[in-house]
Structure formats: structure tokens, C-alpha cells
Amino acid sequence: MAAQQGVPTSSLRALEEALGMGSAAGGDASDMAEGTYYLEQVTITEPSEDDYEYEEIPDDNFSIPEGEEDLAKAIQMVQEQDTDTQILEQKTVLPSKHVVPEVIEDFLCNFLIKMGMTRTLDCFQSEWYELIQKGVTKLKEVGAVPDVYTQNMVLENENKNLKKDLKQWKQAADKAREDLLKTQKERDFHRMHHKRVIQEKNKLINDLKGMKLHYASYEPTIRVLLEKHHTLLRQKMLTSMERDRAIEQLSECQISSRLVEPVPSFQATKTRAIPGYEKEFVPEGPTQRGLREAREQYKSKIRMKDNRKDSEFPTDMQPNPDLCLPTGNDSPAKFNYQLSTIFRLHDLPVSCIVMHPSKDILISCSEDRLWKAVTLPKGNVLLTGTGHNDWLSNCCFHPSGNMLATSSGDTTVKLWNMTSGNCTLTFEGHKHAVWSCTWHSCGDFVASSSLDTTSKIWDVNSERCRCTLYGHIDSVNSIEFFPCSNTLLTASADKSLSIWDARTGKCEQSLYGHMHSVNDATFTPKGHMIASCDSCGVTKLWDFRKLLPIVSIDVGPSPGNEVNFDSSGRVLAQASGSGVIHLLDLQSGQIYKLVGHENEAHTVVFSHDGESLFSGGCDGTVRVWS
Template identity: 35%
Template sequence: MATMTATNVRDVGPKDIQTFNNNAPTRIDLGNIADVPYYVEKRYVRAVDNGDEFQYEEVPVEEFYDDDKEDTLDALIRNVKDQQRESQVVTTSASATVPRGSLTTQPEAVDDFVRNFLVRMSMKKTMQQFQIEWHNLSSAGRIKTNECGYLPDVVKHNEELSEKMRLLESEVDRYRKSAEKAREEFVKMKKERDYHRQHHNRIAQEKNNLVTFVKRLKSHLSTFEPQLDELKSKYDGAMREKMVYKLEKEKLQNELNALKLGSSTTLQNSTEGESGPTQIKLRELRLKEEKKKQAMTNEQRRLTGSTDSTHESNPRDSDFPMDTGNNPYLNRFAEDAFHRSTLTLAKEIEAHDGPISCAAIHPRKHVAVTVSDDRSWKMWAIPEGDMIMKGEGHSDWVSGIDFHPSGNKMATCSGDTTIKIWDFSQKKCVHTFTNHLLPVWSVNFHSCGDFIASASQDKTVRLWDLNSLRCRTVMRGHQDSVHSAELLMFSNIILSSSVDKTLMLWDARTGLAEHTFIGHVNPCNQATFNLRGDTVASCDSKGIVKLWDVRTVKSIVTLDFGPYSANSVSFHPTGQLLTAASSDRTIKLYNIASEQLIPLSSHHDEVQYVKFDLKGQYMISTGRDRTLRVWS
């Protein structure tokens, strides 16, 4: 350790002492005073860098929470003093091991002590007078240095003790304030701890009560599960029998009508030109049949709960085609799986100025039509990407579109609550349906071309007649907005999906719901049939896609494409491939036979719609990135 001892700078004699008055310095002769050497002393003190000087003890957390005894102020002060004493002992023991150099202390002279005192007290006049008197007495030899030349050590020691005492008193006051503040904080934290303890205990009790209640409910519900399963199986069997009886009834009714028609024609020919009682009886029979038909119509109106005039007879109303169960498109395809290698991006078309919500494919030509939030629709040649035609007329975003089976007409729906019919030969909108109360989400043509099914936010599905230009049936049953409505090809069955998390099958002729598919836990965005009509695919807002068996009304496959929303689904005509449009900017391809999932990174934003053409040659997709993409 580096040390420094006192060194003699120079010997200062009595003749070197000067006094100062107000005008100029005066030299005083102190020759009679014995020569006394004066020393200037320097001291360097370096702190001992010893790692054992301070000891840190970890305070257990439990002491602050489990000790309920409050520490008094005296105890806190006593703890602080003990810690200081321990630190001093450690410092002393550490410093004792290090050798130090010896320092020689020169006692302070009496006159220097007085001068320093006067300077410290700013007594300049007294200091000047003292200088004069001191040096006069020194020159006269009246001051003896051996008696009053040096200050006794006890005075200096007392002064140092007084200064140290003042410092210690100030430290004690500071520690007392700190201890009081710490005590207040400690009391505050204890109160907060007690509050949170009570709150935790209360929550824990409530949780235990809820757990017990849930267990009782589960045990109670488990007793009803066998009964529910039995009732559900009975209900499904009854609904199947009802459908079978209904079909048989319709078949027998058609045969009866044919027999009545043949018998009436025979009677009419045999009694032609006669005005006897036979002709009168035939007229009465016809009137009874007409009254009976009218009564059946009124009964259907009562069952559907319709309050509008949609069931009023109109001579221009279209007749529903008979369900023969024959689909001519089924004979076009072999039962081969659809391979990923044959599906690649063929064309990207910048179609609209806003997000594209839906698209439709012409039934016979390589033509596609897109609708957008920019309130317009555009027709494109596929796969060249040339625009053929454009239409505007809606006052709000256009949400859905579908081609007439002949390909000469088209229907669009919009957020302005209207459905417009466009005729390509006349190049204009030929009619607008306005019965919906809220935005319309989708439209779909019947395979006969005389009816349109629409789904709306007003919780209804409506069937429109293109010949009488009126709403034939209003189907009410969903509890929330209906997002899609699709007619099964060559059939009178309508499939709808809704925000109420259900799918429903409707009979378009009566407007009655035949089946309800329950299984989604999120709002359904769309549902569609495969070409055979025996399987339904649906998607919801969390990316869950389900495949349903129409005959058993049960889910057969559940696919999780989440967490992003699945906005649209479409079957390949062979029924072996399912595609889904996702909000994560990809198209999900799922091979049903091999259970293989193949995502396609396609759009730059959410994919809104996907659709295969009826021949299975290509697929189109649209998205919020305003593009139409063709995959082949």
C-alpha cells in the first residue's frame, strides 16, 4: 500500500512572519523568539479494497409475509447500529492485516489556533488587533514558547469530538427519518398483503364452489345422455320416414292426377254436345277439386308462417320441376383422384379497383364474371384475361353473382338490399327485386332457370320466380344473418348457412325446413353440395371446414384450417378434391380420398372465393388484393 510521511518543506524563522494592515504589509522583527521549525504535512489515505468488507445477507421473503409482529422504531434503530458496528469491525479487521506507514503529528501552535479560529469566525478586525498585540509581546520577550507556544492535545481532541458528535447527531436524525418512512411503507405493504390474501382466498372459495357445481351438473347431465341419444335417433328415423312418405305421396298424387285427367277427358268426349245432368256433375266435380287445392294452398301458407302475399296465386307463376334424381353431369367424369401436379397458376388478372367478393363461371363457355366492392361487375375471357363486358347499377358493394343455366342472363345481389337480373342480349338490367330488408349476401339459379334463391342479413332465405317476377316463398328459421343459399342441381332442395352456426335444408316447394346441421361453434360463411348431392361442405370464421352426410345429417370429416377464417369452399366435379379460400392468403386443397392437404400460396391478401368449373378443367379464385386468378 502506497503511503506518504511528513517532510520538511523549509524552515521558517520568526523573521519571515508578516502582518498586514489596511495600507501595506509591515515586517516585524521577532528575533528574540526561539527558532522553531514549521512543517507542512500531507496525508494520502486510500480505502482498503477488500471483498470481505461488506457482507450481504439474503432476507427470506417469508419474513415479510408470515411475521405478523410489528417492529418498533427503537428496534429498527438498534438494527441499524448493529449493522454499522459489524461493518466497522470488519473494516478494522481488514485494515489490521495491511501494513501502514507511521505518521508524525505536529501539535498546533496557540497563535495558529487563535488565527484559524478568528478566520473561521470571519473576525478580521479582531484578527488584525491580535496580530499586532501578539507580535509586540513576542518582540518584547514577554511570551514564553515553552508555556504557551503549543496547544494542548485535549482541546483539539475535544473539538474533533464535538464535530464528530454533530455529524453523528445529523446521521441519527437522517436514520430516524428513514426508519420511520420504512416503517410506514412496511405497514402499507402489510395492509396490501392482507387485502390480496383475502381477495385470493375469496376467489379460491368461489372457484372451488364453481368446480363443485360443474361436477354436479356433469353428473346430472350424464344421466340424460342415453335418453337424448335415443330421442335423437328416433327423431332422425322419423324425419327419414317422413321424407319417404312425402315422396311416395307425391308419386301417388301424380298418378291420381293423371288418372283423373284421363277419365275427365273420356267423359267430356262422351258427353260433348249434351246439356244433361252428367255435364252438371262434371262441373261440380271440377269446382270441388279447385276448392280442395285452394284449401291445401292456405294450409301451406299457415305452416310456413308467411305474412306477405308470396303465396297468392298468379297465372304467370312457374311450376316446380319434378325431382327425377337424374343429374346429367355425373356421367361426364370418371372416379379418378385430382392430382396436385395438374393445378398451377395460369393467369393473374387485375380485375377491380376494390376487393373482389365473389365470382361465377359461365355454364358452357370459358368466361368468368367478378363482382367487387367498387359496385360493379366485369366479365372476363378465361384464361386470356381480356375484359368482355362491364356493368354498373347497384348503389352499394356487390356481394354475390350467378349465371342463368342458359348463360344468357345473370343475377347479382348487393348491400343495397336488391337483386338485379341482367340480360346480355339487351345489355342492361331487366328487373330488380327489392323485398329484402337488409343486405343480400348470395344468389343462386335453379337448374331449370325459372327460380332464384337468395340469402340475406334479414335472417331469411327467399325464392324468386322469374316468370311472375315476384317472391314465391320466404323461408324463416335461422336466428341470425344467412350468408349463403344454394339450390341442389336438378332438385328442389335449398341449402343455407348462417351466422347462427347452423346449416339448413329447405324444400323450395313448401318453404319448410327439412333438416338442420348442428356442429359448428363459429359463424358459418358458406355451404355447398358436391355434384352427387350426397355430401355437403361448410366453412366457418375460425377456419373449420366440415363434410356432412346428407342422408344421416351427421358430420363425417372435420378439417382445421385455422386460426384464420375460411371464406369459401368448392368441390371438384369428381368429388375427390375440396378447396377452401382462407384469410391467411392461401388456398387449401384437400384430397378426400388420400386425406392429403396441400396449401397454395396465391394472393397477396385474404382469399374471398374459390370455384371449379362444371367440366373440372380449371379453378378461379378472388381476393381482397383485387385480382382474379385462374388455376389449371
């Protein structure tokens, strides 16, 4: 069925729905489905005032006063209420906004798009523009959309925006609430921590005051003890002077008695009667005999020391034999060492291993106060040295190999005869443990380094300390003579290396670069380079001719306990606190690792031919790598 001629029914119906007009009675869902529309004429009549019904509004608060005066007051009150009502009406009735009214066409299109009625929108646009082209519809007569609809749409948009803002503000408020709770918790924690710190501070202040008072009470006692100490020192000096004077008088008496001729036996009875000769012929008791023997031993020692002269440092040193070796060795350096043998020699950690200069004999020192000489490769114990009262820290062979020097925690350095294994000489003078010792190439001097921040040079012939080296401000952990020279190298816990002249005892140069305590330092066999390792595992190579660092290798964080070169000077071995032996190829810079120690490795040394490597650990074993 087609629509009536004239204005299309679908467009008019859409207009009626959009403007809120009444719909036709026959416009139900079935007719819309068939596409047929009907129009019904409706007449709207305005109601007259007679037909209008008024509501009665009860006024409980209003009362009519009695009398004329009361009537005048009532009229005045009614007028005032009327005036207030007009004012309220003027305030409540808001003027309409002067907004440009929206065209009905745009309004309908926006409405259909908003409701998602796309098919109705297409139908409306096709019929609307068709009517406009035919000239049937006059746009001026259609008018504009009432202001209330546009205001509703604006309010809806504002409502949506406000809801969106409200949601965002709620999220921001929730986040701010969480931050506030977190900040409050942190504030409470820091407040408690601050109170705890204040309490500890007050406690420490009170303890400090108590300690000050406690130590203040010691000052008078210390002063008295110092005075007594000085008095005893003076008495000691006076006593020693009187003793020396008595010894001189006794020696003079003995000399004078030797000059007196012996008395004949037949005159003995007469001489005994003389008072001056009574003491000469009294028989000598055991006490007098012991005193006489002690005096004679004391004099003999003085004569022996007077006869022994101090050794002289050689001025014309022999050239270093390692410098005469060819620079290019035929055999390549060895790095593929494998663990072959384990010697269980000590009950406590091994602190040092050295090789005999010319024989296949190995010396191991331990913290069990013993040193042992072991034959290679079987590991039979030849000699065992006992005599130190505390742990052994280091040992060194005499250049001839006939004597051994050992340093110990008992503050002494001992010299041993390698033939009998007996101690021949003990040097005493350090105030704390001795960490290291080394022989001069001439064999007349031994140098030692100690925890007391000093190093000493001992004369083997005169049996005394020739020089004390002062300069380090912390423990001196290592000491070594430069090959065939009078130069000493020391490594200290003050993070520095020092070069000394043994003849004068002066520090010639200090090398700085380590960031931690330097545990060991050594020269290459040719003496042109120095290697050092510190307590953080950093190994440094130094140019001894220029006294400048060459390279730094970090194999930490385990400490490096000892470094040693092989006989060719091309391989450097480091004993690490992690139990790993690191081998550094000085030509290529490559690092190799030997893993075999279960715990910390303290010392490492190469054999003379470089085919074997020996290492000592804290488990009391010496491990052979070949």
C-alpha cells in the same frame, strides 16, 4: 529417552489436562516434541481462617437509630436482613442434577475427537488399554468426570441447537416479512381497484338513471307519434280506396263515351251551347294528357301481370348428369397448382367468382358495385354491369348461361342479359343486405339469402316473391339449390345449416356442429355430400343422405370465406382469411396450401376441366393457378 516405569507419563499428562490439574513445570513444547514427560510433586495447603483477609463492604443505606426503641428496631432489621439473605442463598444455590456421571475414558475420547486430536487419541487408547491389561490402573480409583463438564457439554450442544433454530427462525421471519410486504402491496392494489370499480359503478348507475329519465321523456312523444302513424295509415287506406273508386268511375265514363256516336260538324255550334256537353269538347291540356297516359300505363301493367302466371315447380326433375359419370376417373386429382396470371379487374375487393356453364368466361363481382365478364385465358373484359347502388356480394349463372343473377348490399337481386349486359329485372323485398343468390335448375326461380335472417324464392315469370323462408335467428350467409331438385341448402351465422323444401317453404332438417358463424356451404357435383366452412377456419363434411357429419378439418384461426368442389368432387378448395388457398384431398385426407395472395382471399372456383383454379382477393385482383 524412555518414560519412567510404572504409570505411563503420557496417559497421566492427558488426565491432568482433561481434569484441569496443574501441569508439570518441565512439560513445554520441546519436551512434547521429543516425547519425554516429567512429573513434579506439588503440595496444596488449605489456608487458615487467620490468614484469610476479609473485604470491607460499605453500607451507605444502613444507619443505627438512636435510643433503646431505635436499637430494638435496628436489631429487628438486622435479623430480617439475615433472614432475607438466607432465603436468597437458598434460592440461588441450585441442587445438582442427578445425572449418571460419565466415565473418564469416554469423556477423554469424546474430548479428543471433538478437538480433532486423532494422533493423541490413538496414543491414549493404546497406552490406556495396555495399562488395563497389565492391571496397573484401577478403574474404581480413577472415578468419574465431574458433573460440571458434562453440563458444559450439554449446554454447548443446546447452544448449538438453539443457534441453528435461531437461524432457521430468522430465515422464516425474513420470508414472512417479504410475504407480508407483498400481501400489503396486493391489498393496496386491490383496495384501489375496488375503489375505482365502485366509482365506475356509481357513475354507471347515475348515467343509467339519467338515461332512464331521458327515455322516459320520449314515451309520450312516441305514443303521440304512433297515434299519428295509425291515423295516417287509416287516411292512406281511405285515400287509396277513393282513388280506386275514382279510377273505376273514370273507366266507366270512358267506356260510356266510346258508345256515344260522334256529333256532325255542322251541329257543333249547337251542342257547344248545351250545358251538358261543354266539357266533352273542351281541348285537352298537358296535365290531363299526362294523367291519361299514366292511367293507361298503369292499366297495361295490371293486364300484363294478370296475363303472367306463376311458374310451377317441376315435379319430374331431370336426373343429375353428374351422377351418370363413372366413379373411377382416369386422370388423378391435381394439387400442384402454381400461380400463373393475375387479372387486375377492380378497385375494391372481389367478393365472388363464377364460371360460365359451357364457355370459357369468368364473372367477377366486386365491392365497387360492378360485375365484369372476362374471357379466358387472356383476361379481356367483355361486359361490365352497372346498376347496383351498393357493393355486390354474389352472382350466379342461369342454367342456360344466357342470364346472370347478382345480389347486393342495396337489398336487391338483379337479373342481367348476358348478350347486352343490361338489367332486365329487379327483385325488391329484403330489408337488409342480400348475401347470396342461386338459380333453380329449371331456370324459372331464383333464391336469395339476406342479413334480415330470411331467404326468399323469386318467380322470374310472374316477377314476384313466391315464398319467404323463416327459421334462422341470424344472418343467412349462403344459399344453394340441390342439383336438379327442389331442395335448398342455407348456411347461417346462427352456427347451423338448414335443408328446405322450396315448394312449401318449410325447413325439413337442420344440421348442427359448427361452433362459429357458418360463412358458406355447397354440394358436391353428385350431391351426395355437403361442405361448409365457418368464421374460425373449421371446414366440415356432411353426408347428405344420412344428414350426419363425416369429418371436421381445422385450418384456422383465419376464417374460411368460401368452399368449392372441383368437377370430379374429389378436391375441396377453401378461400381463407389469411390469403392461403387450402386444397383438401377427400381420398387421402391430405391438405395442400397455395400461397400467393398478399391479403385476404374471398372466393375460389375451379375450371370445368380442373386444370385451373381461380381465386379473388381483397386487393381487387383475380389470380389464376394452373
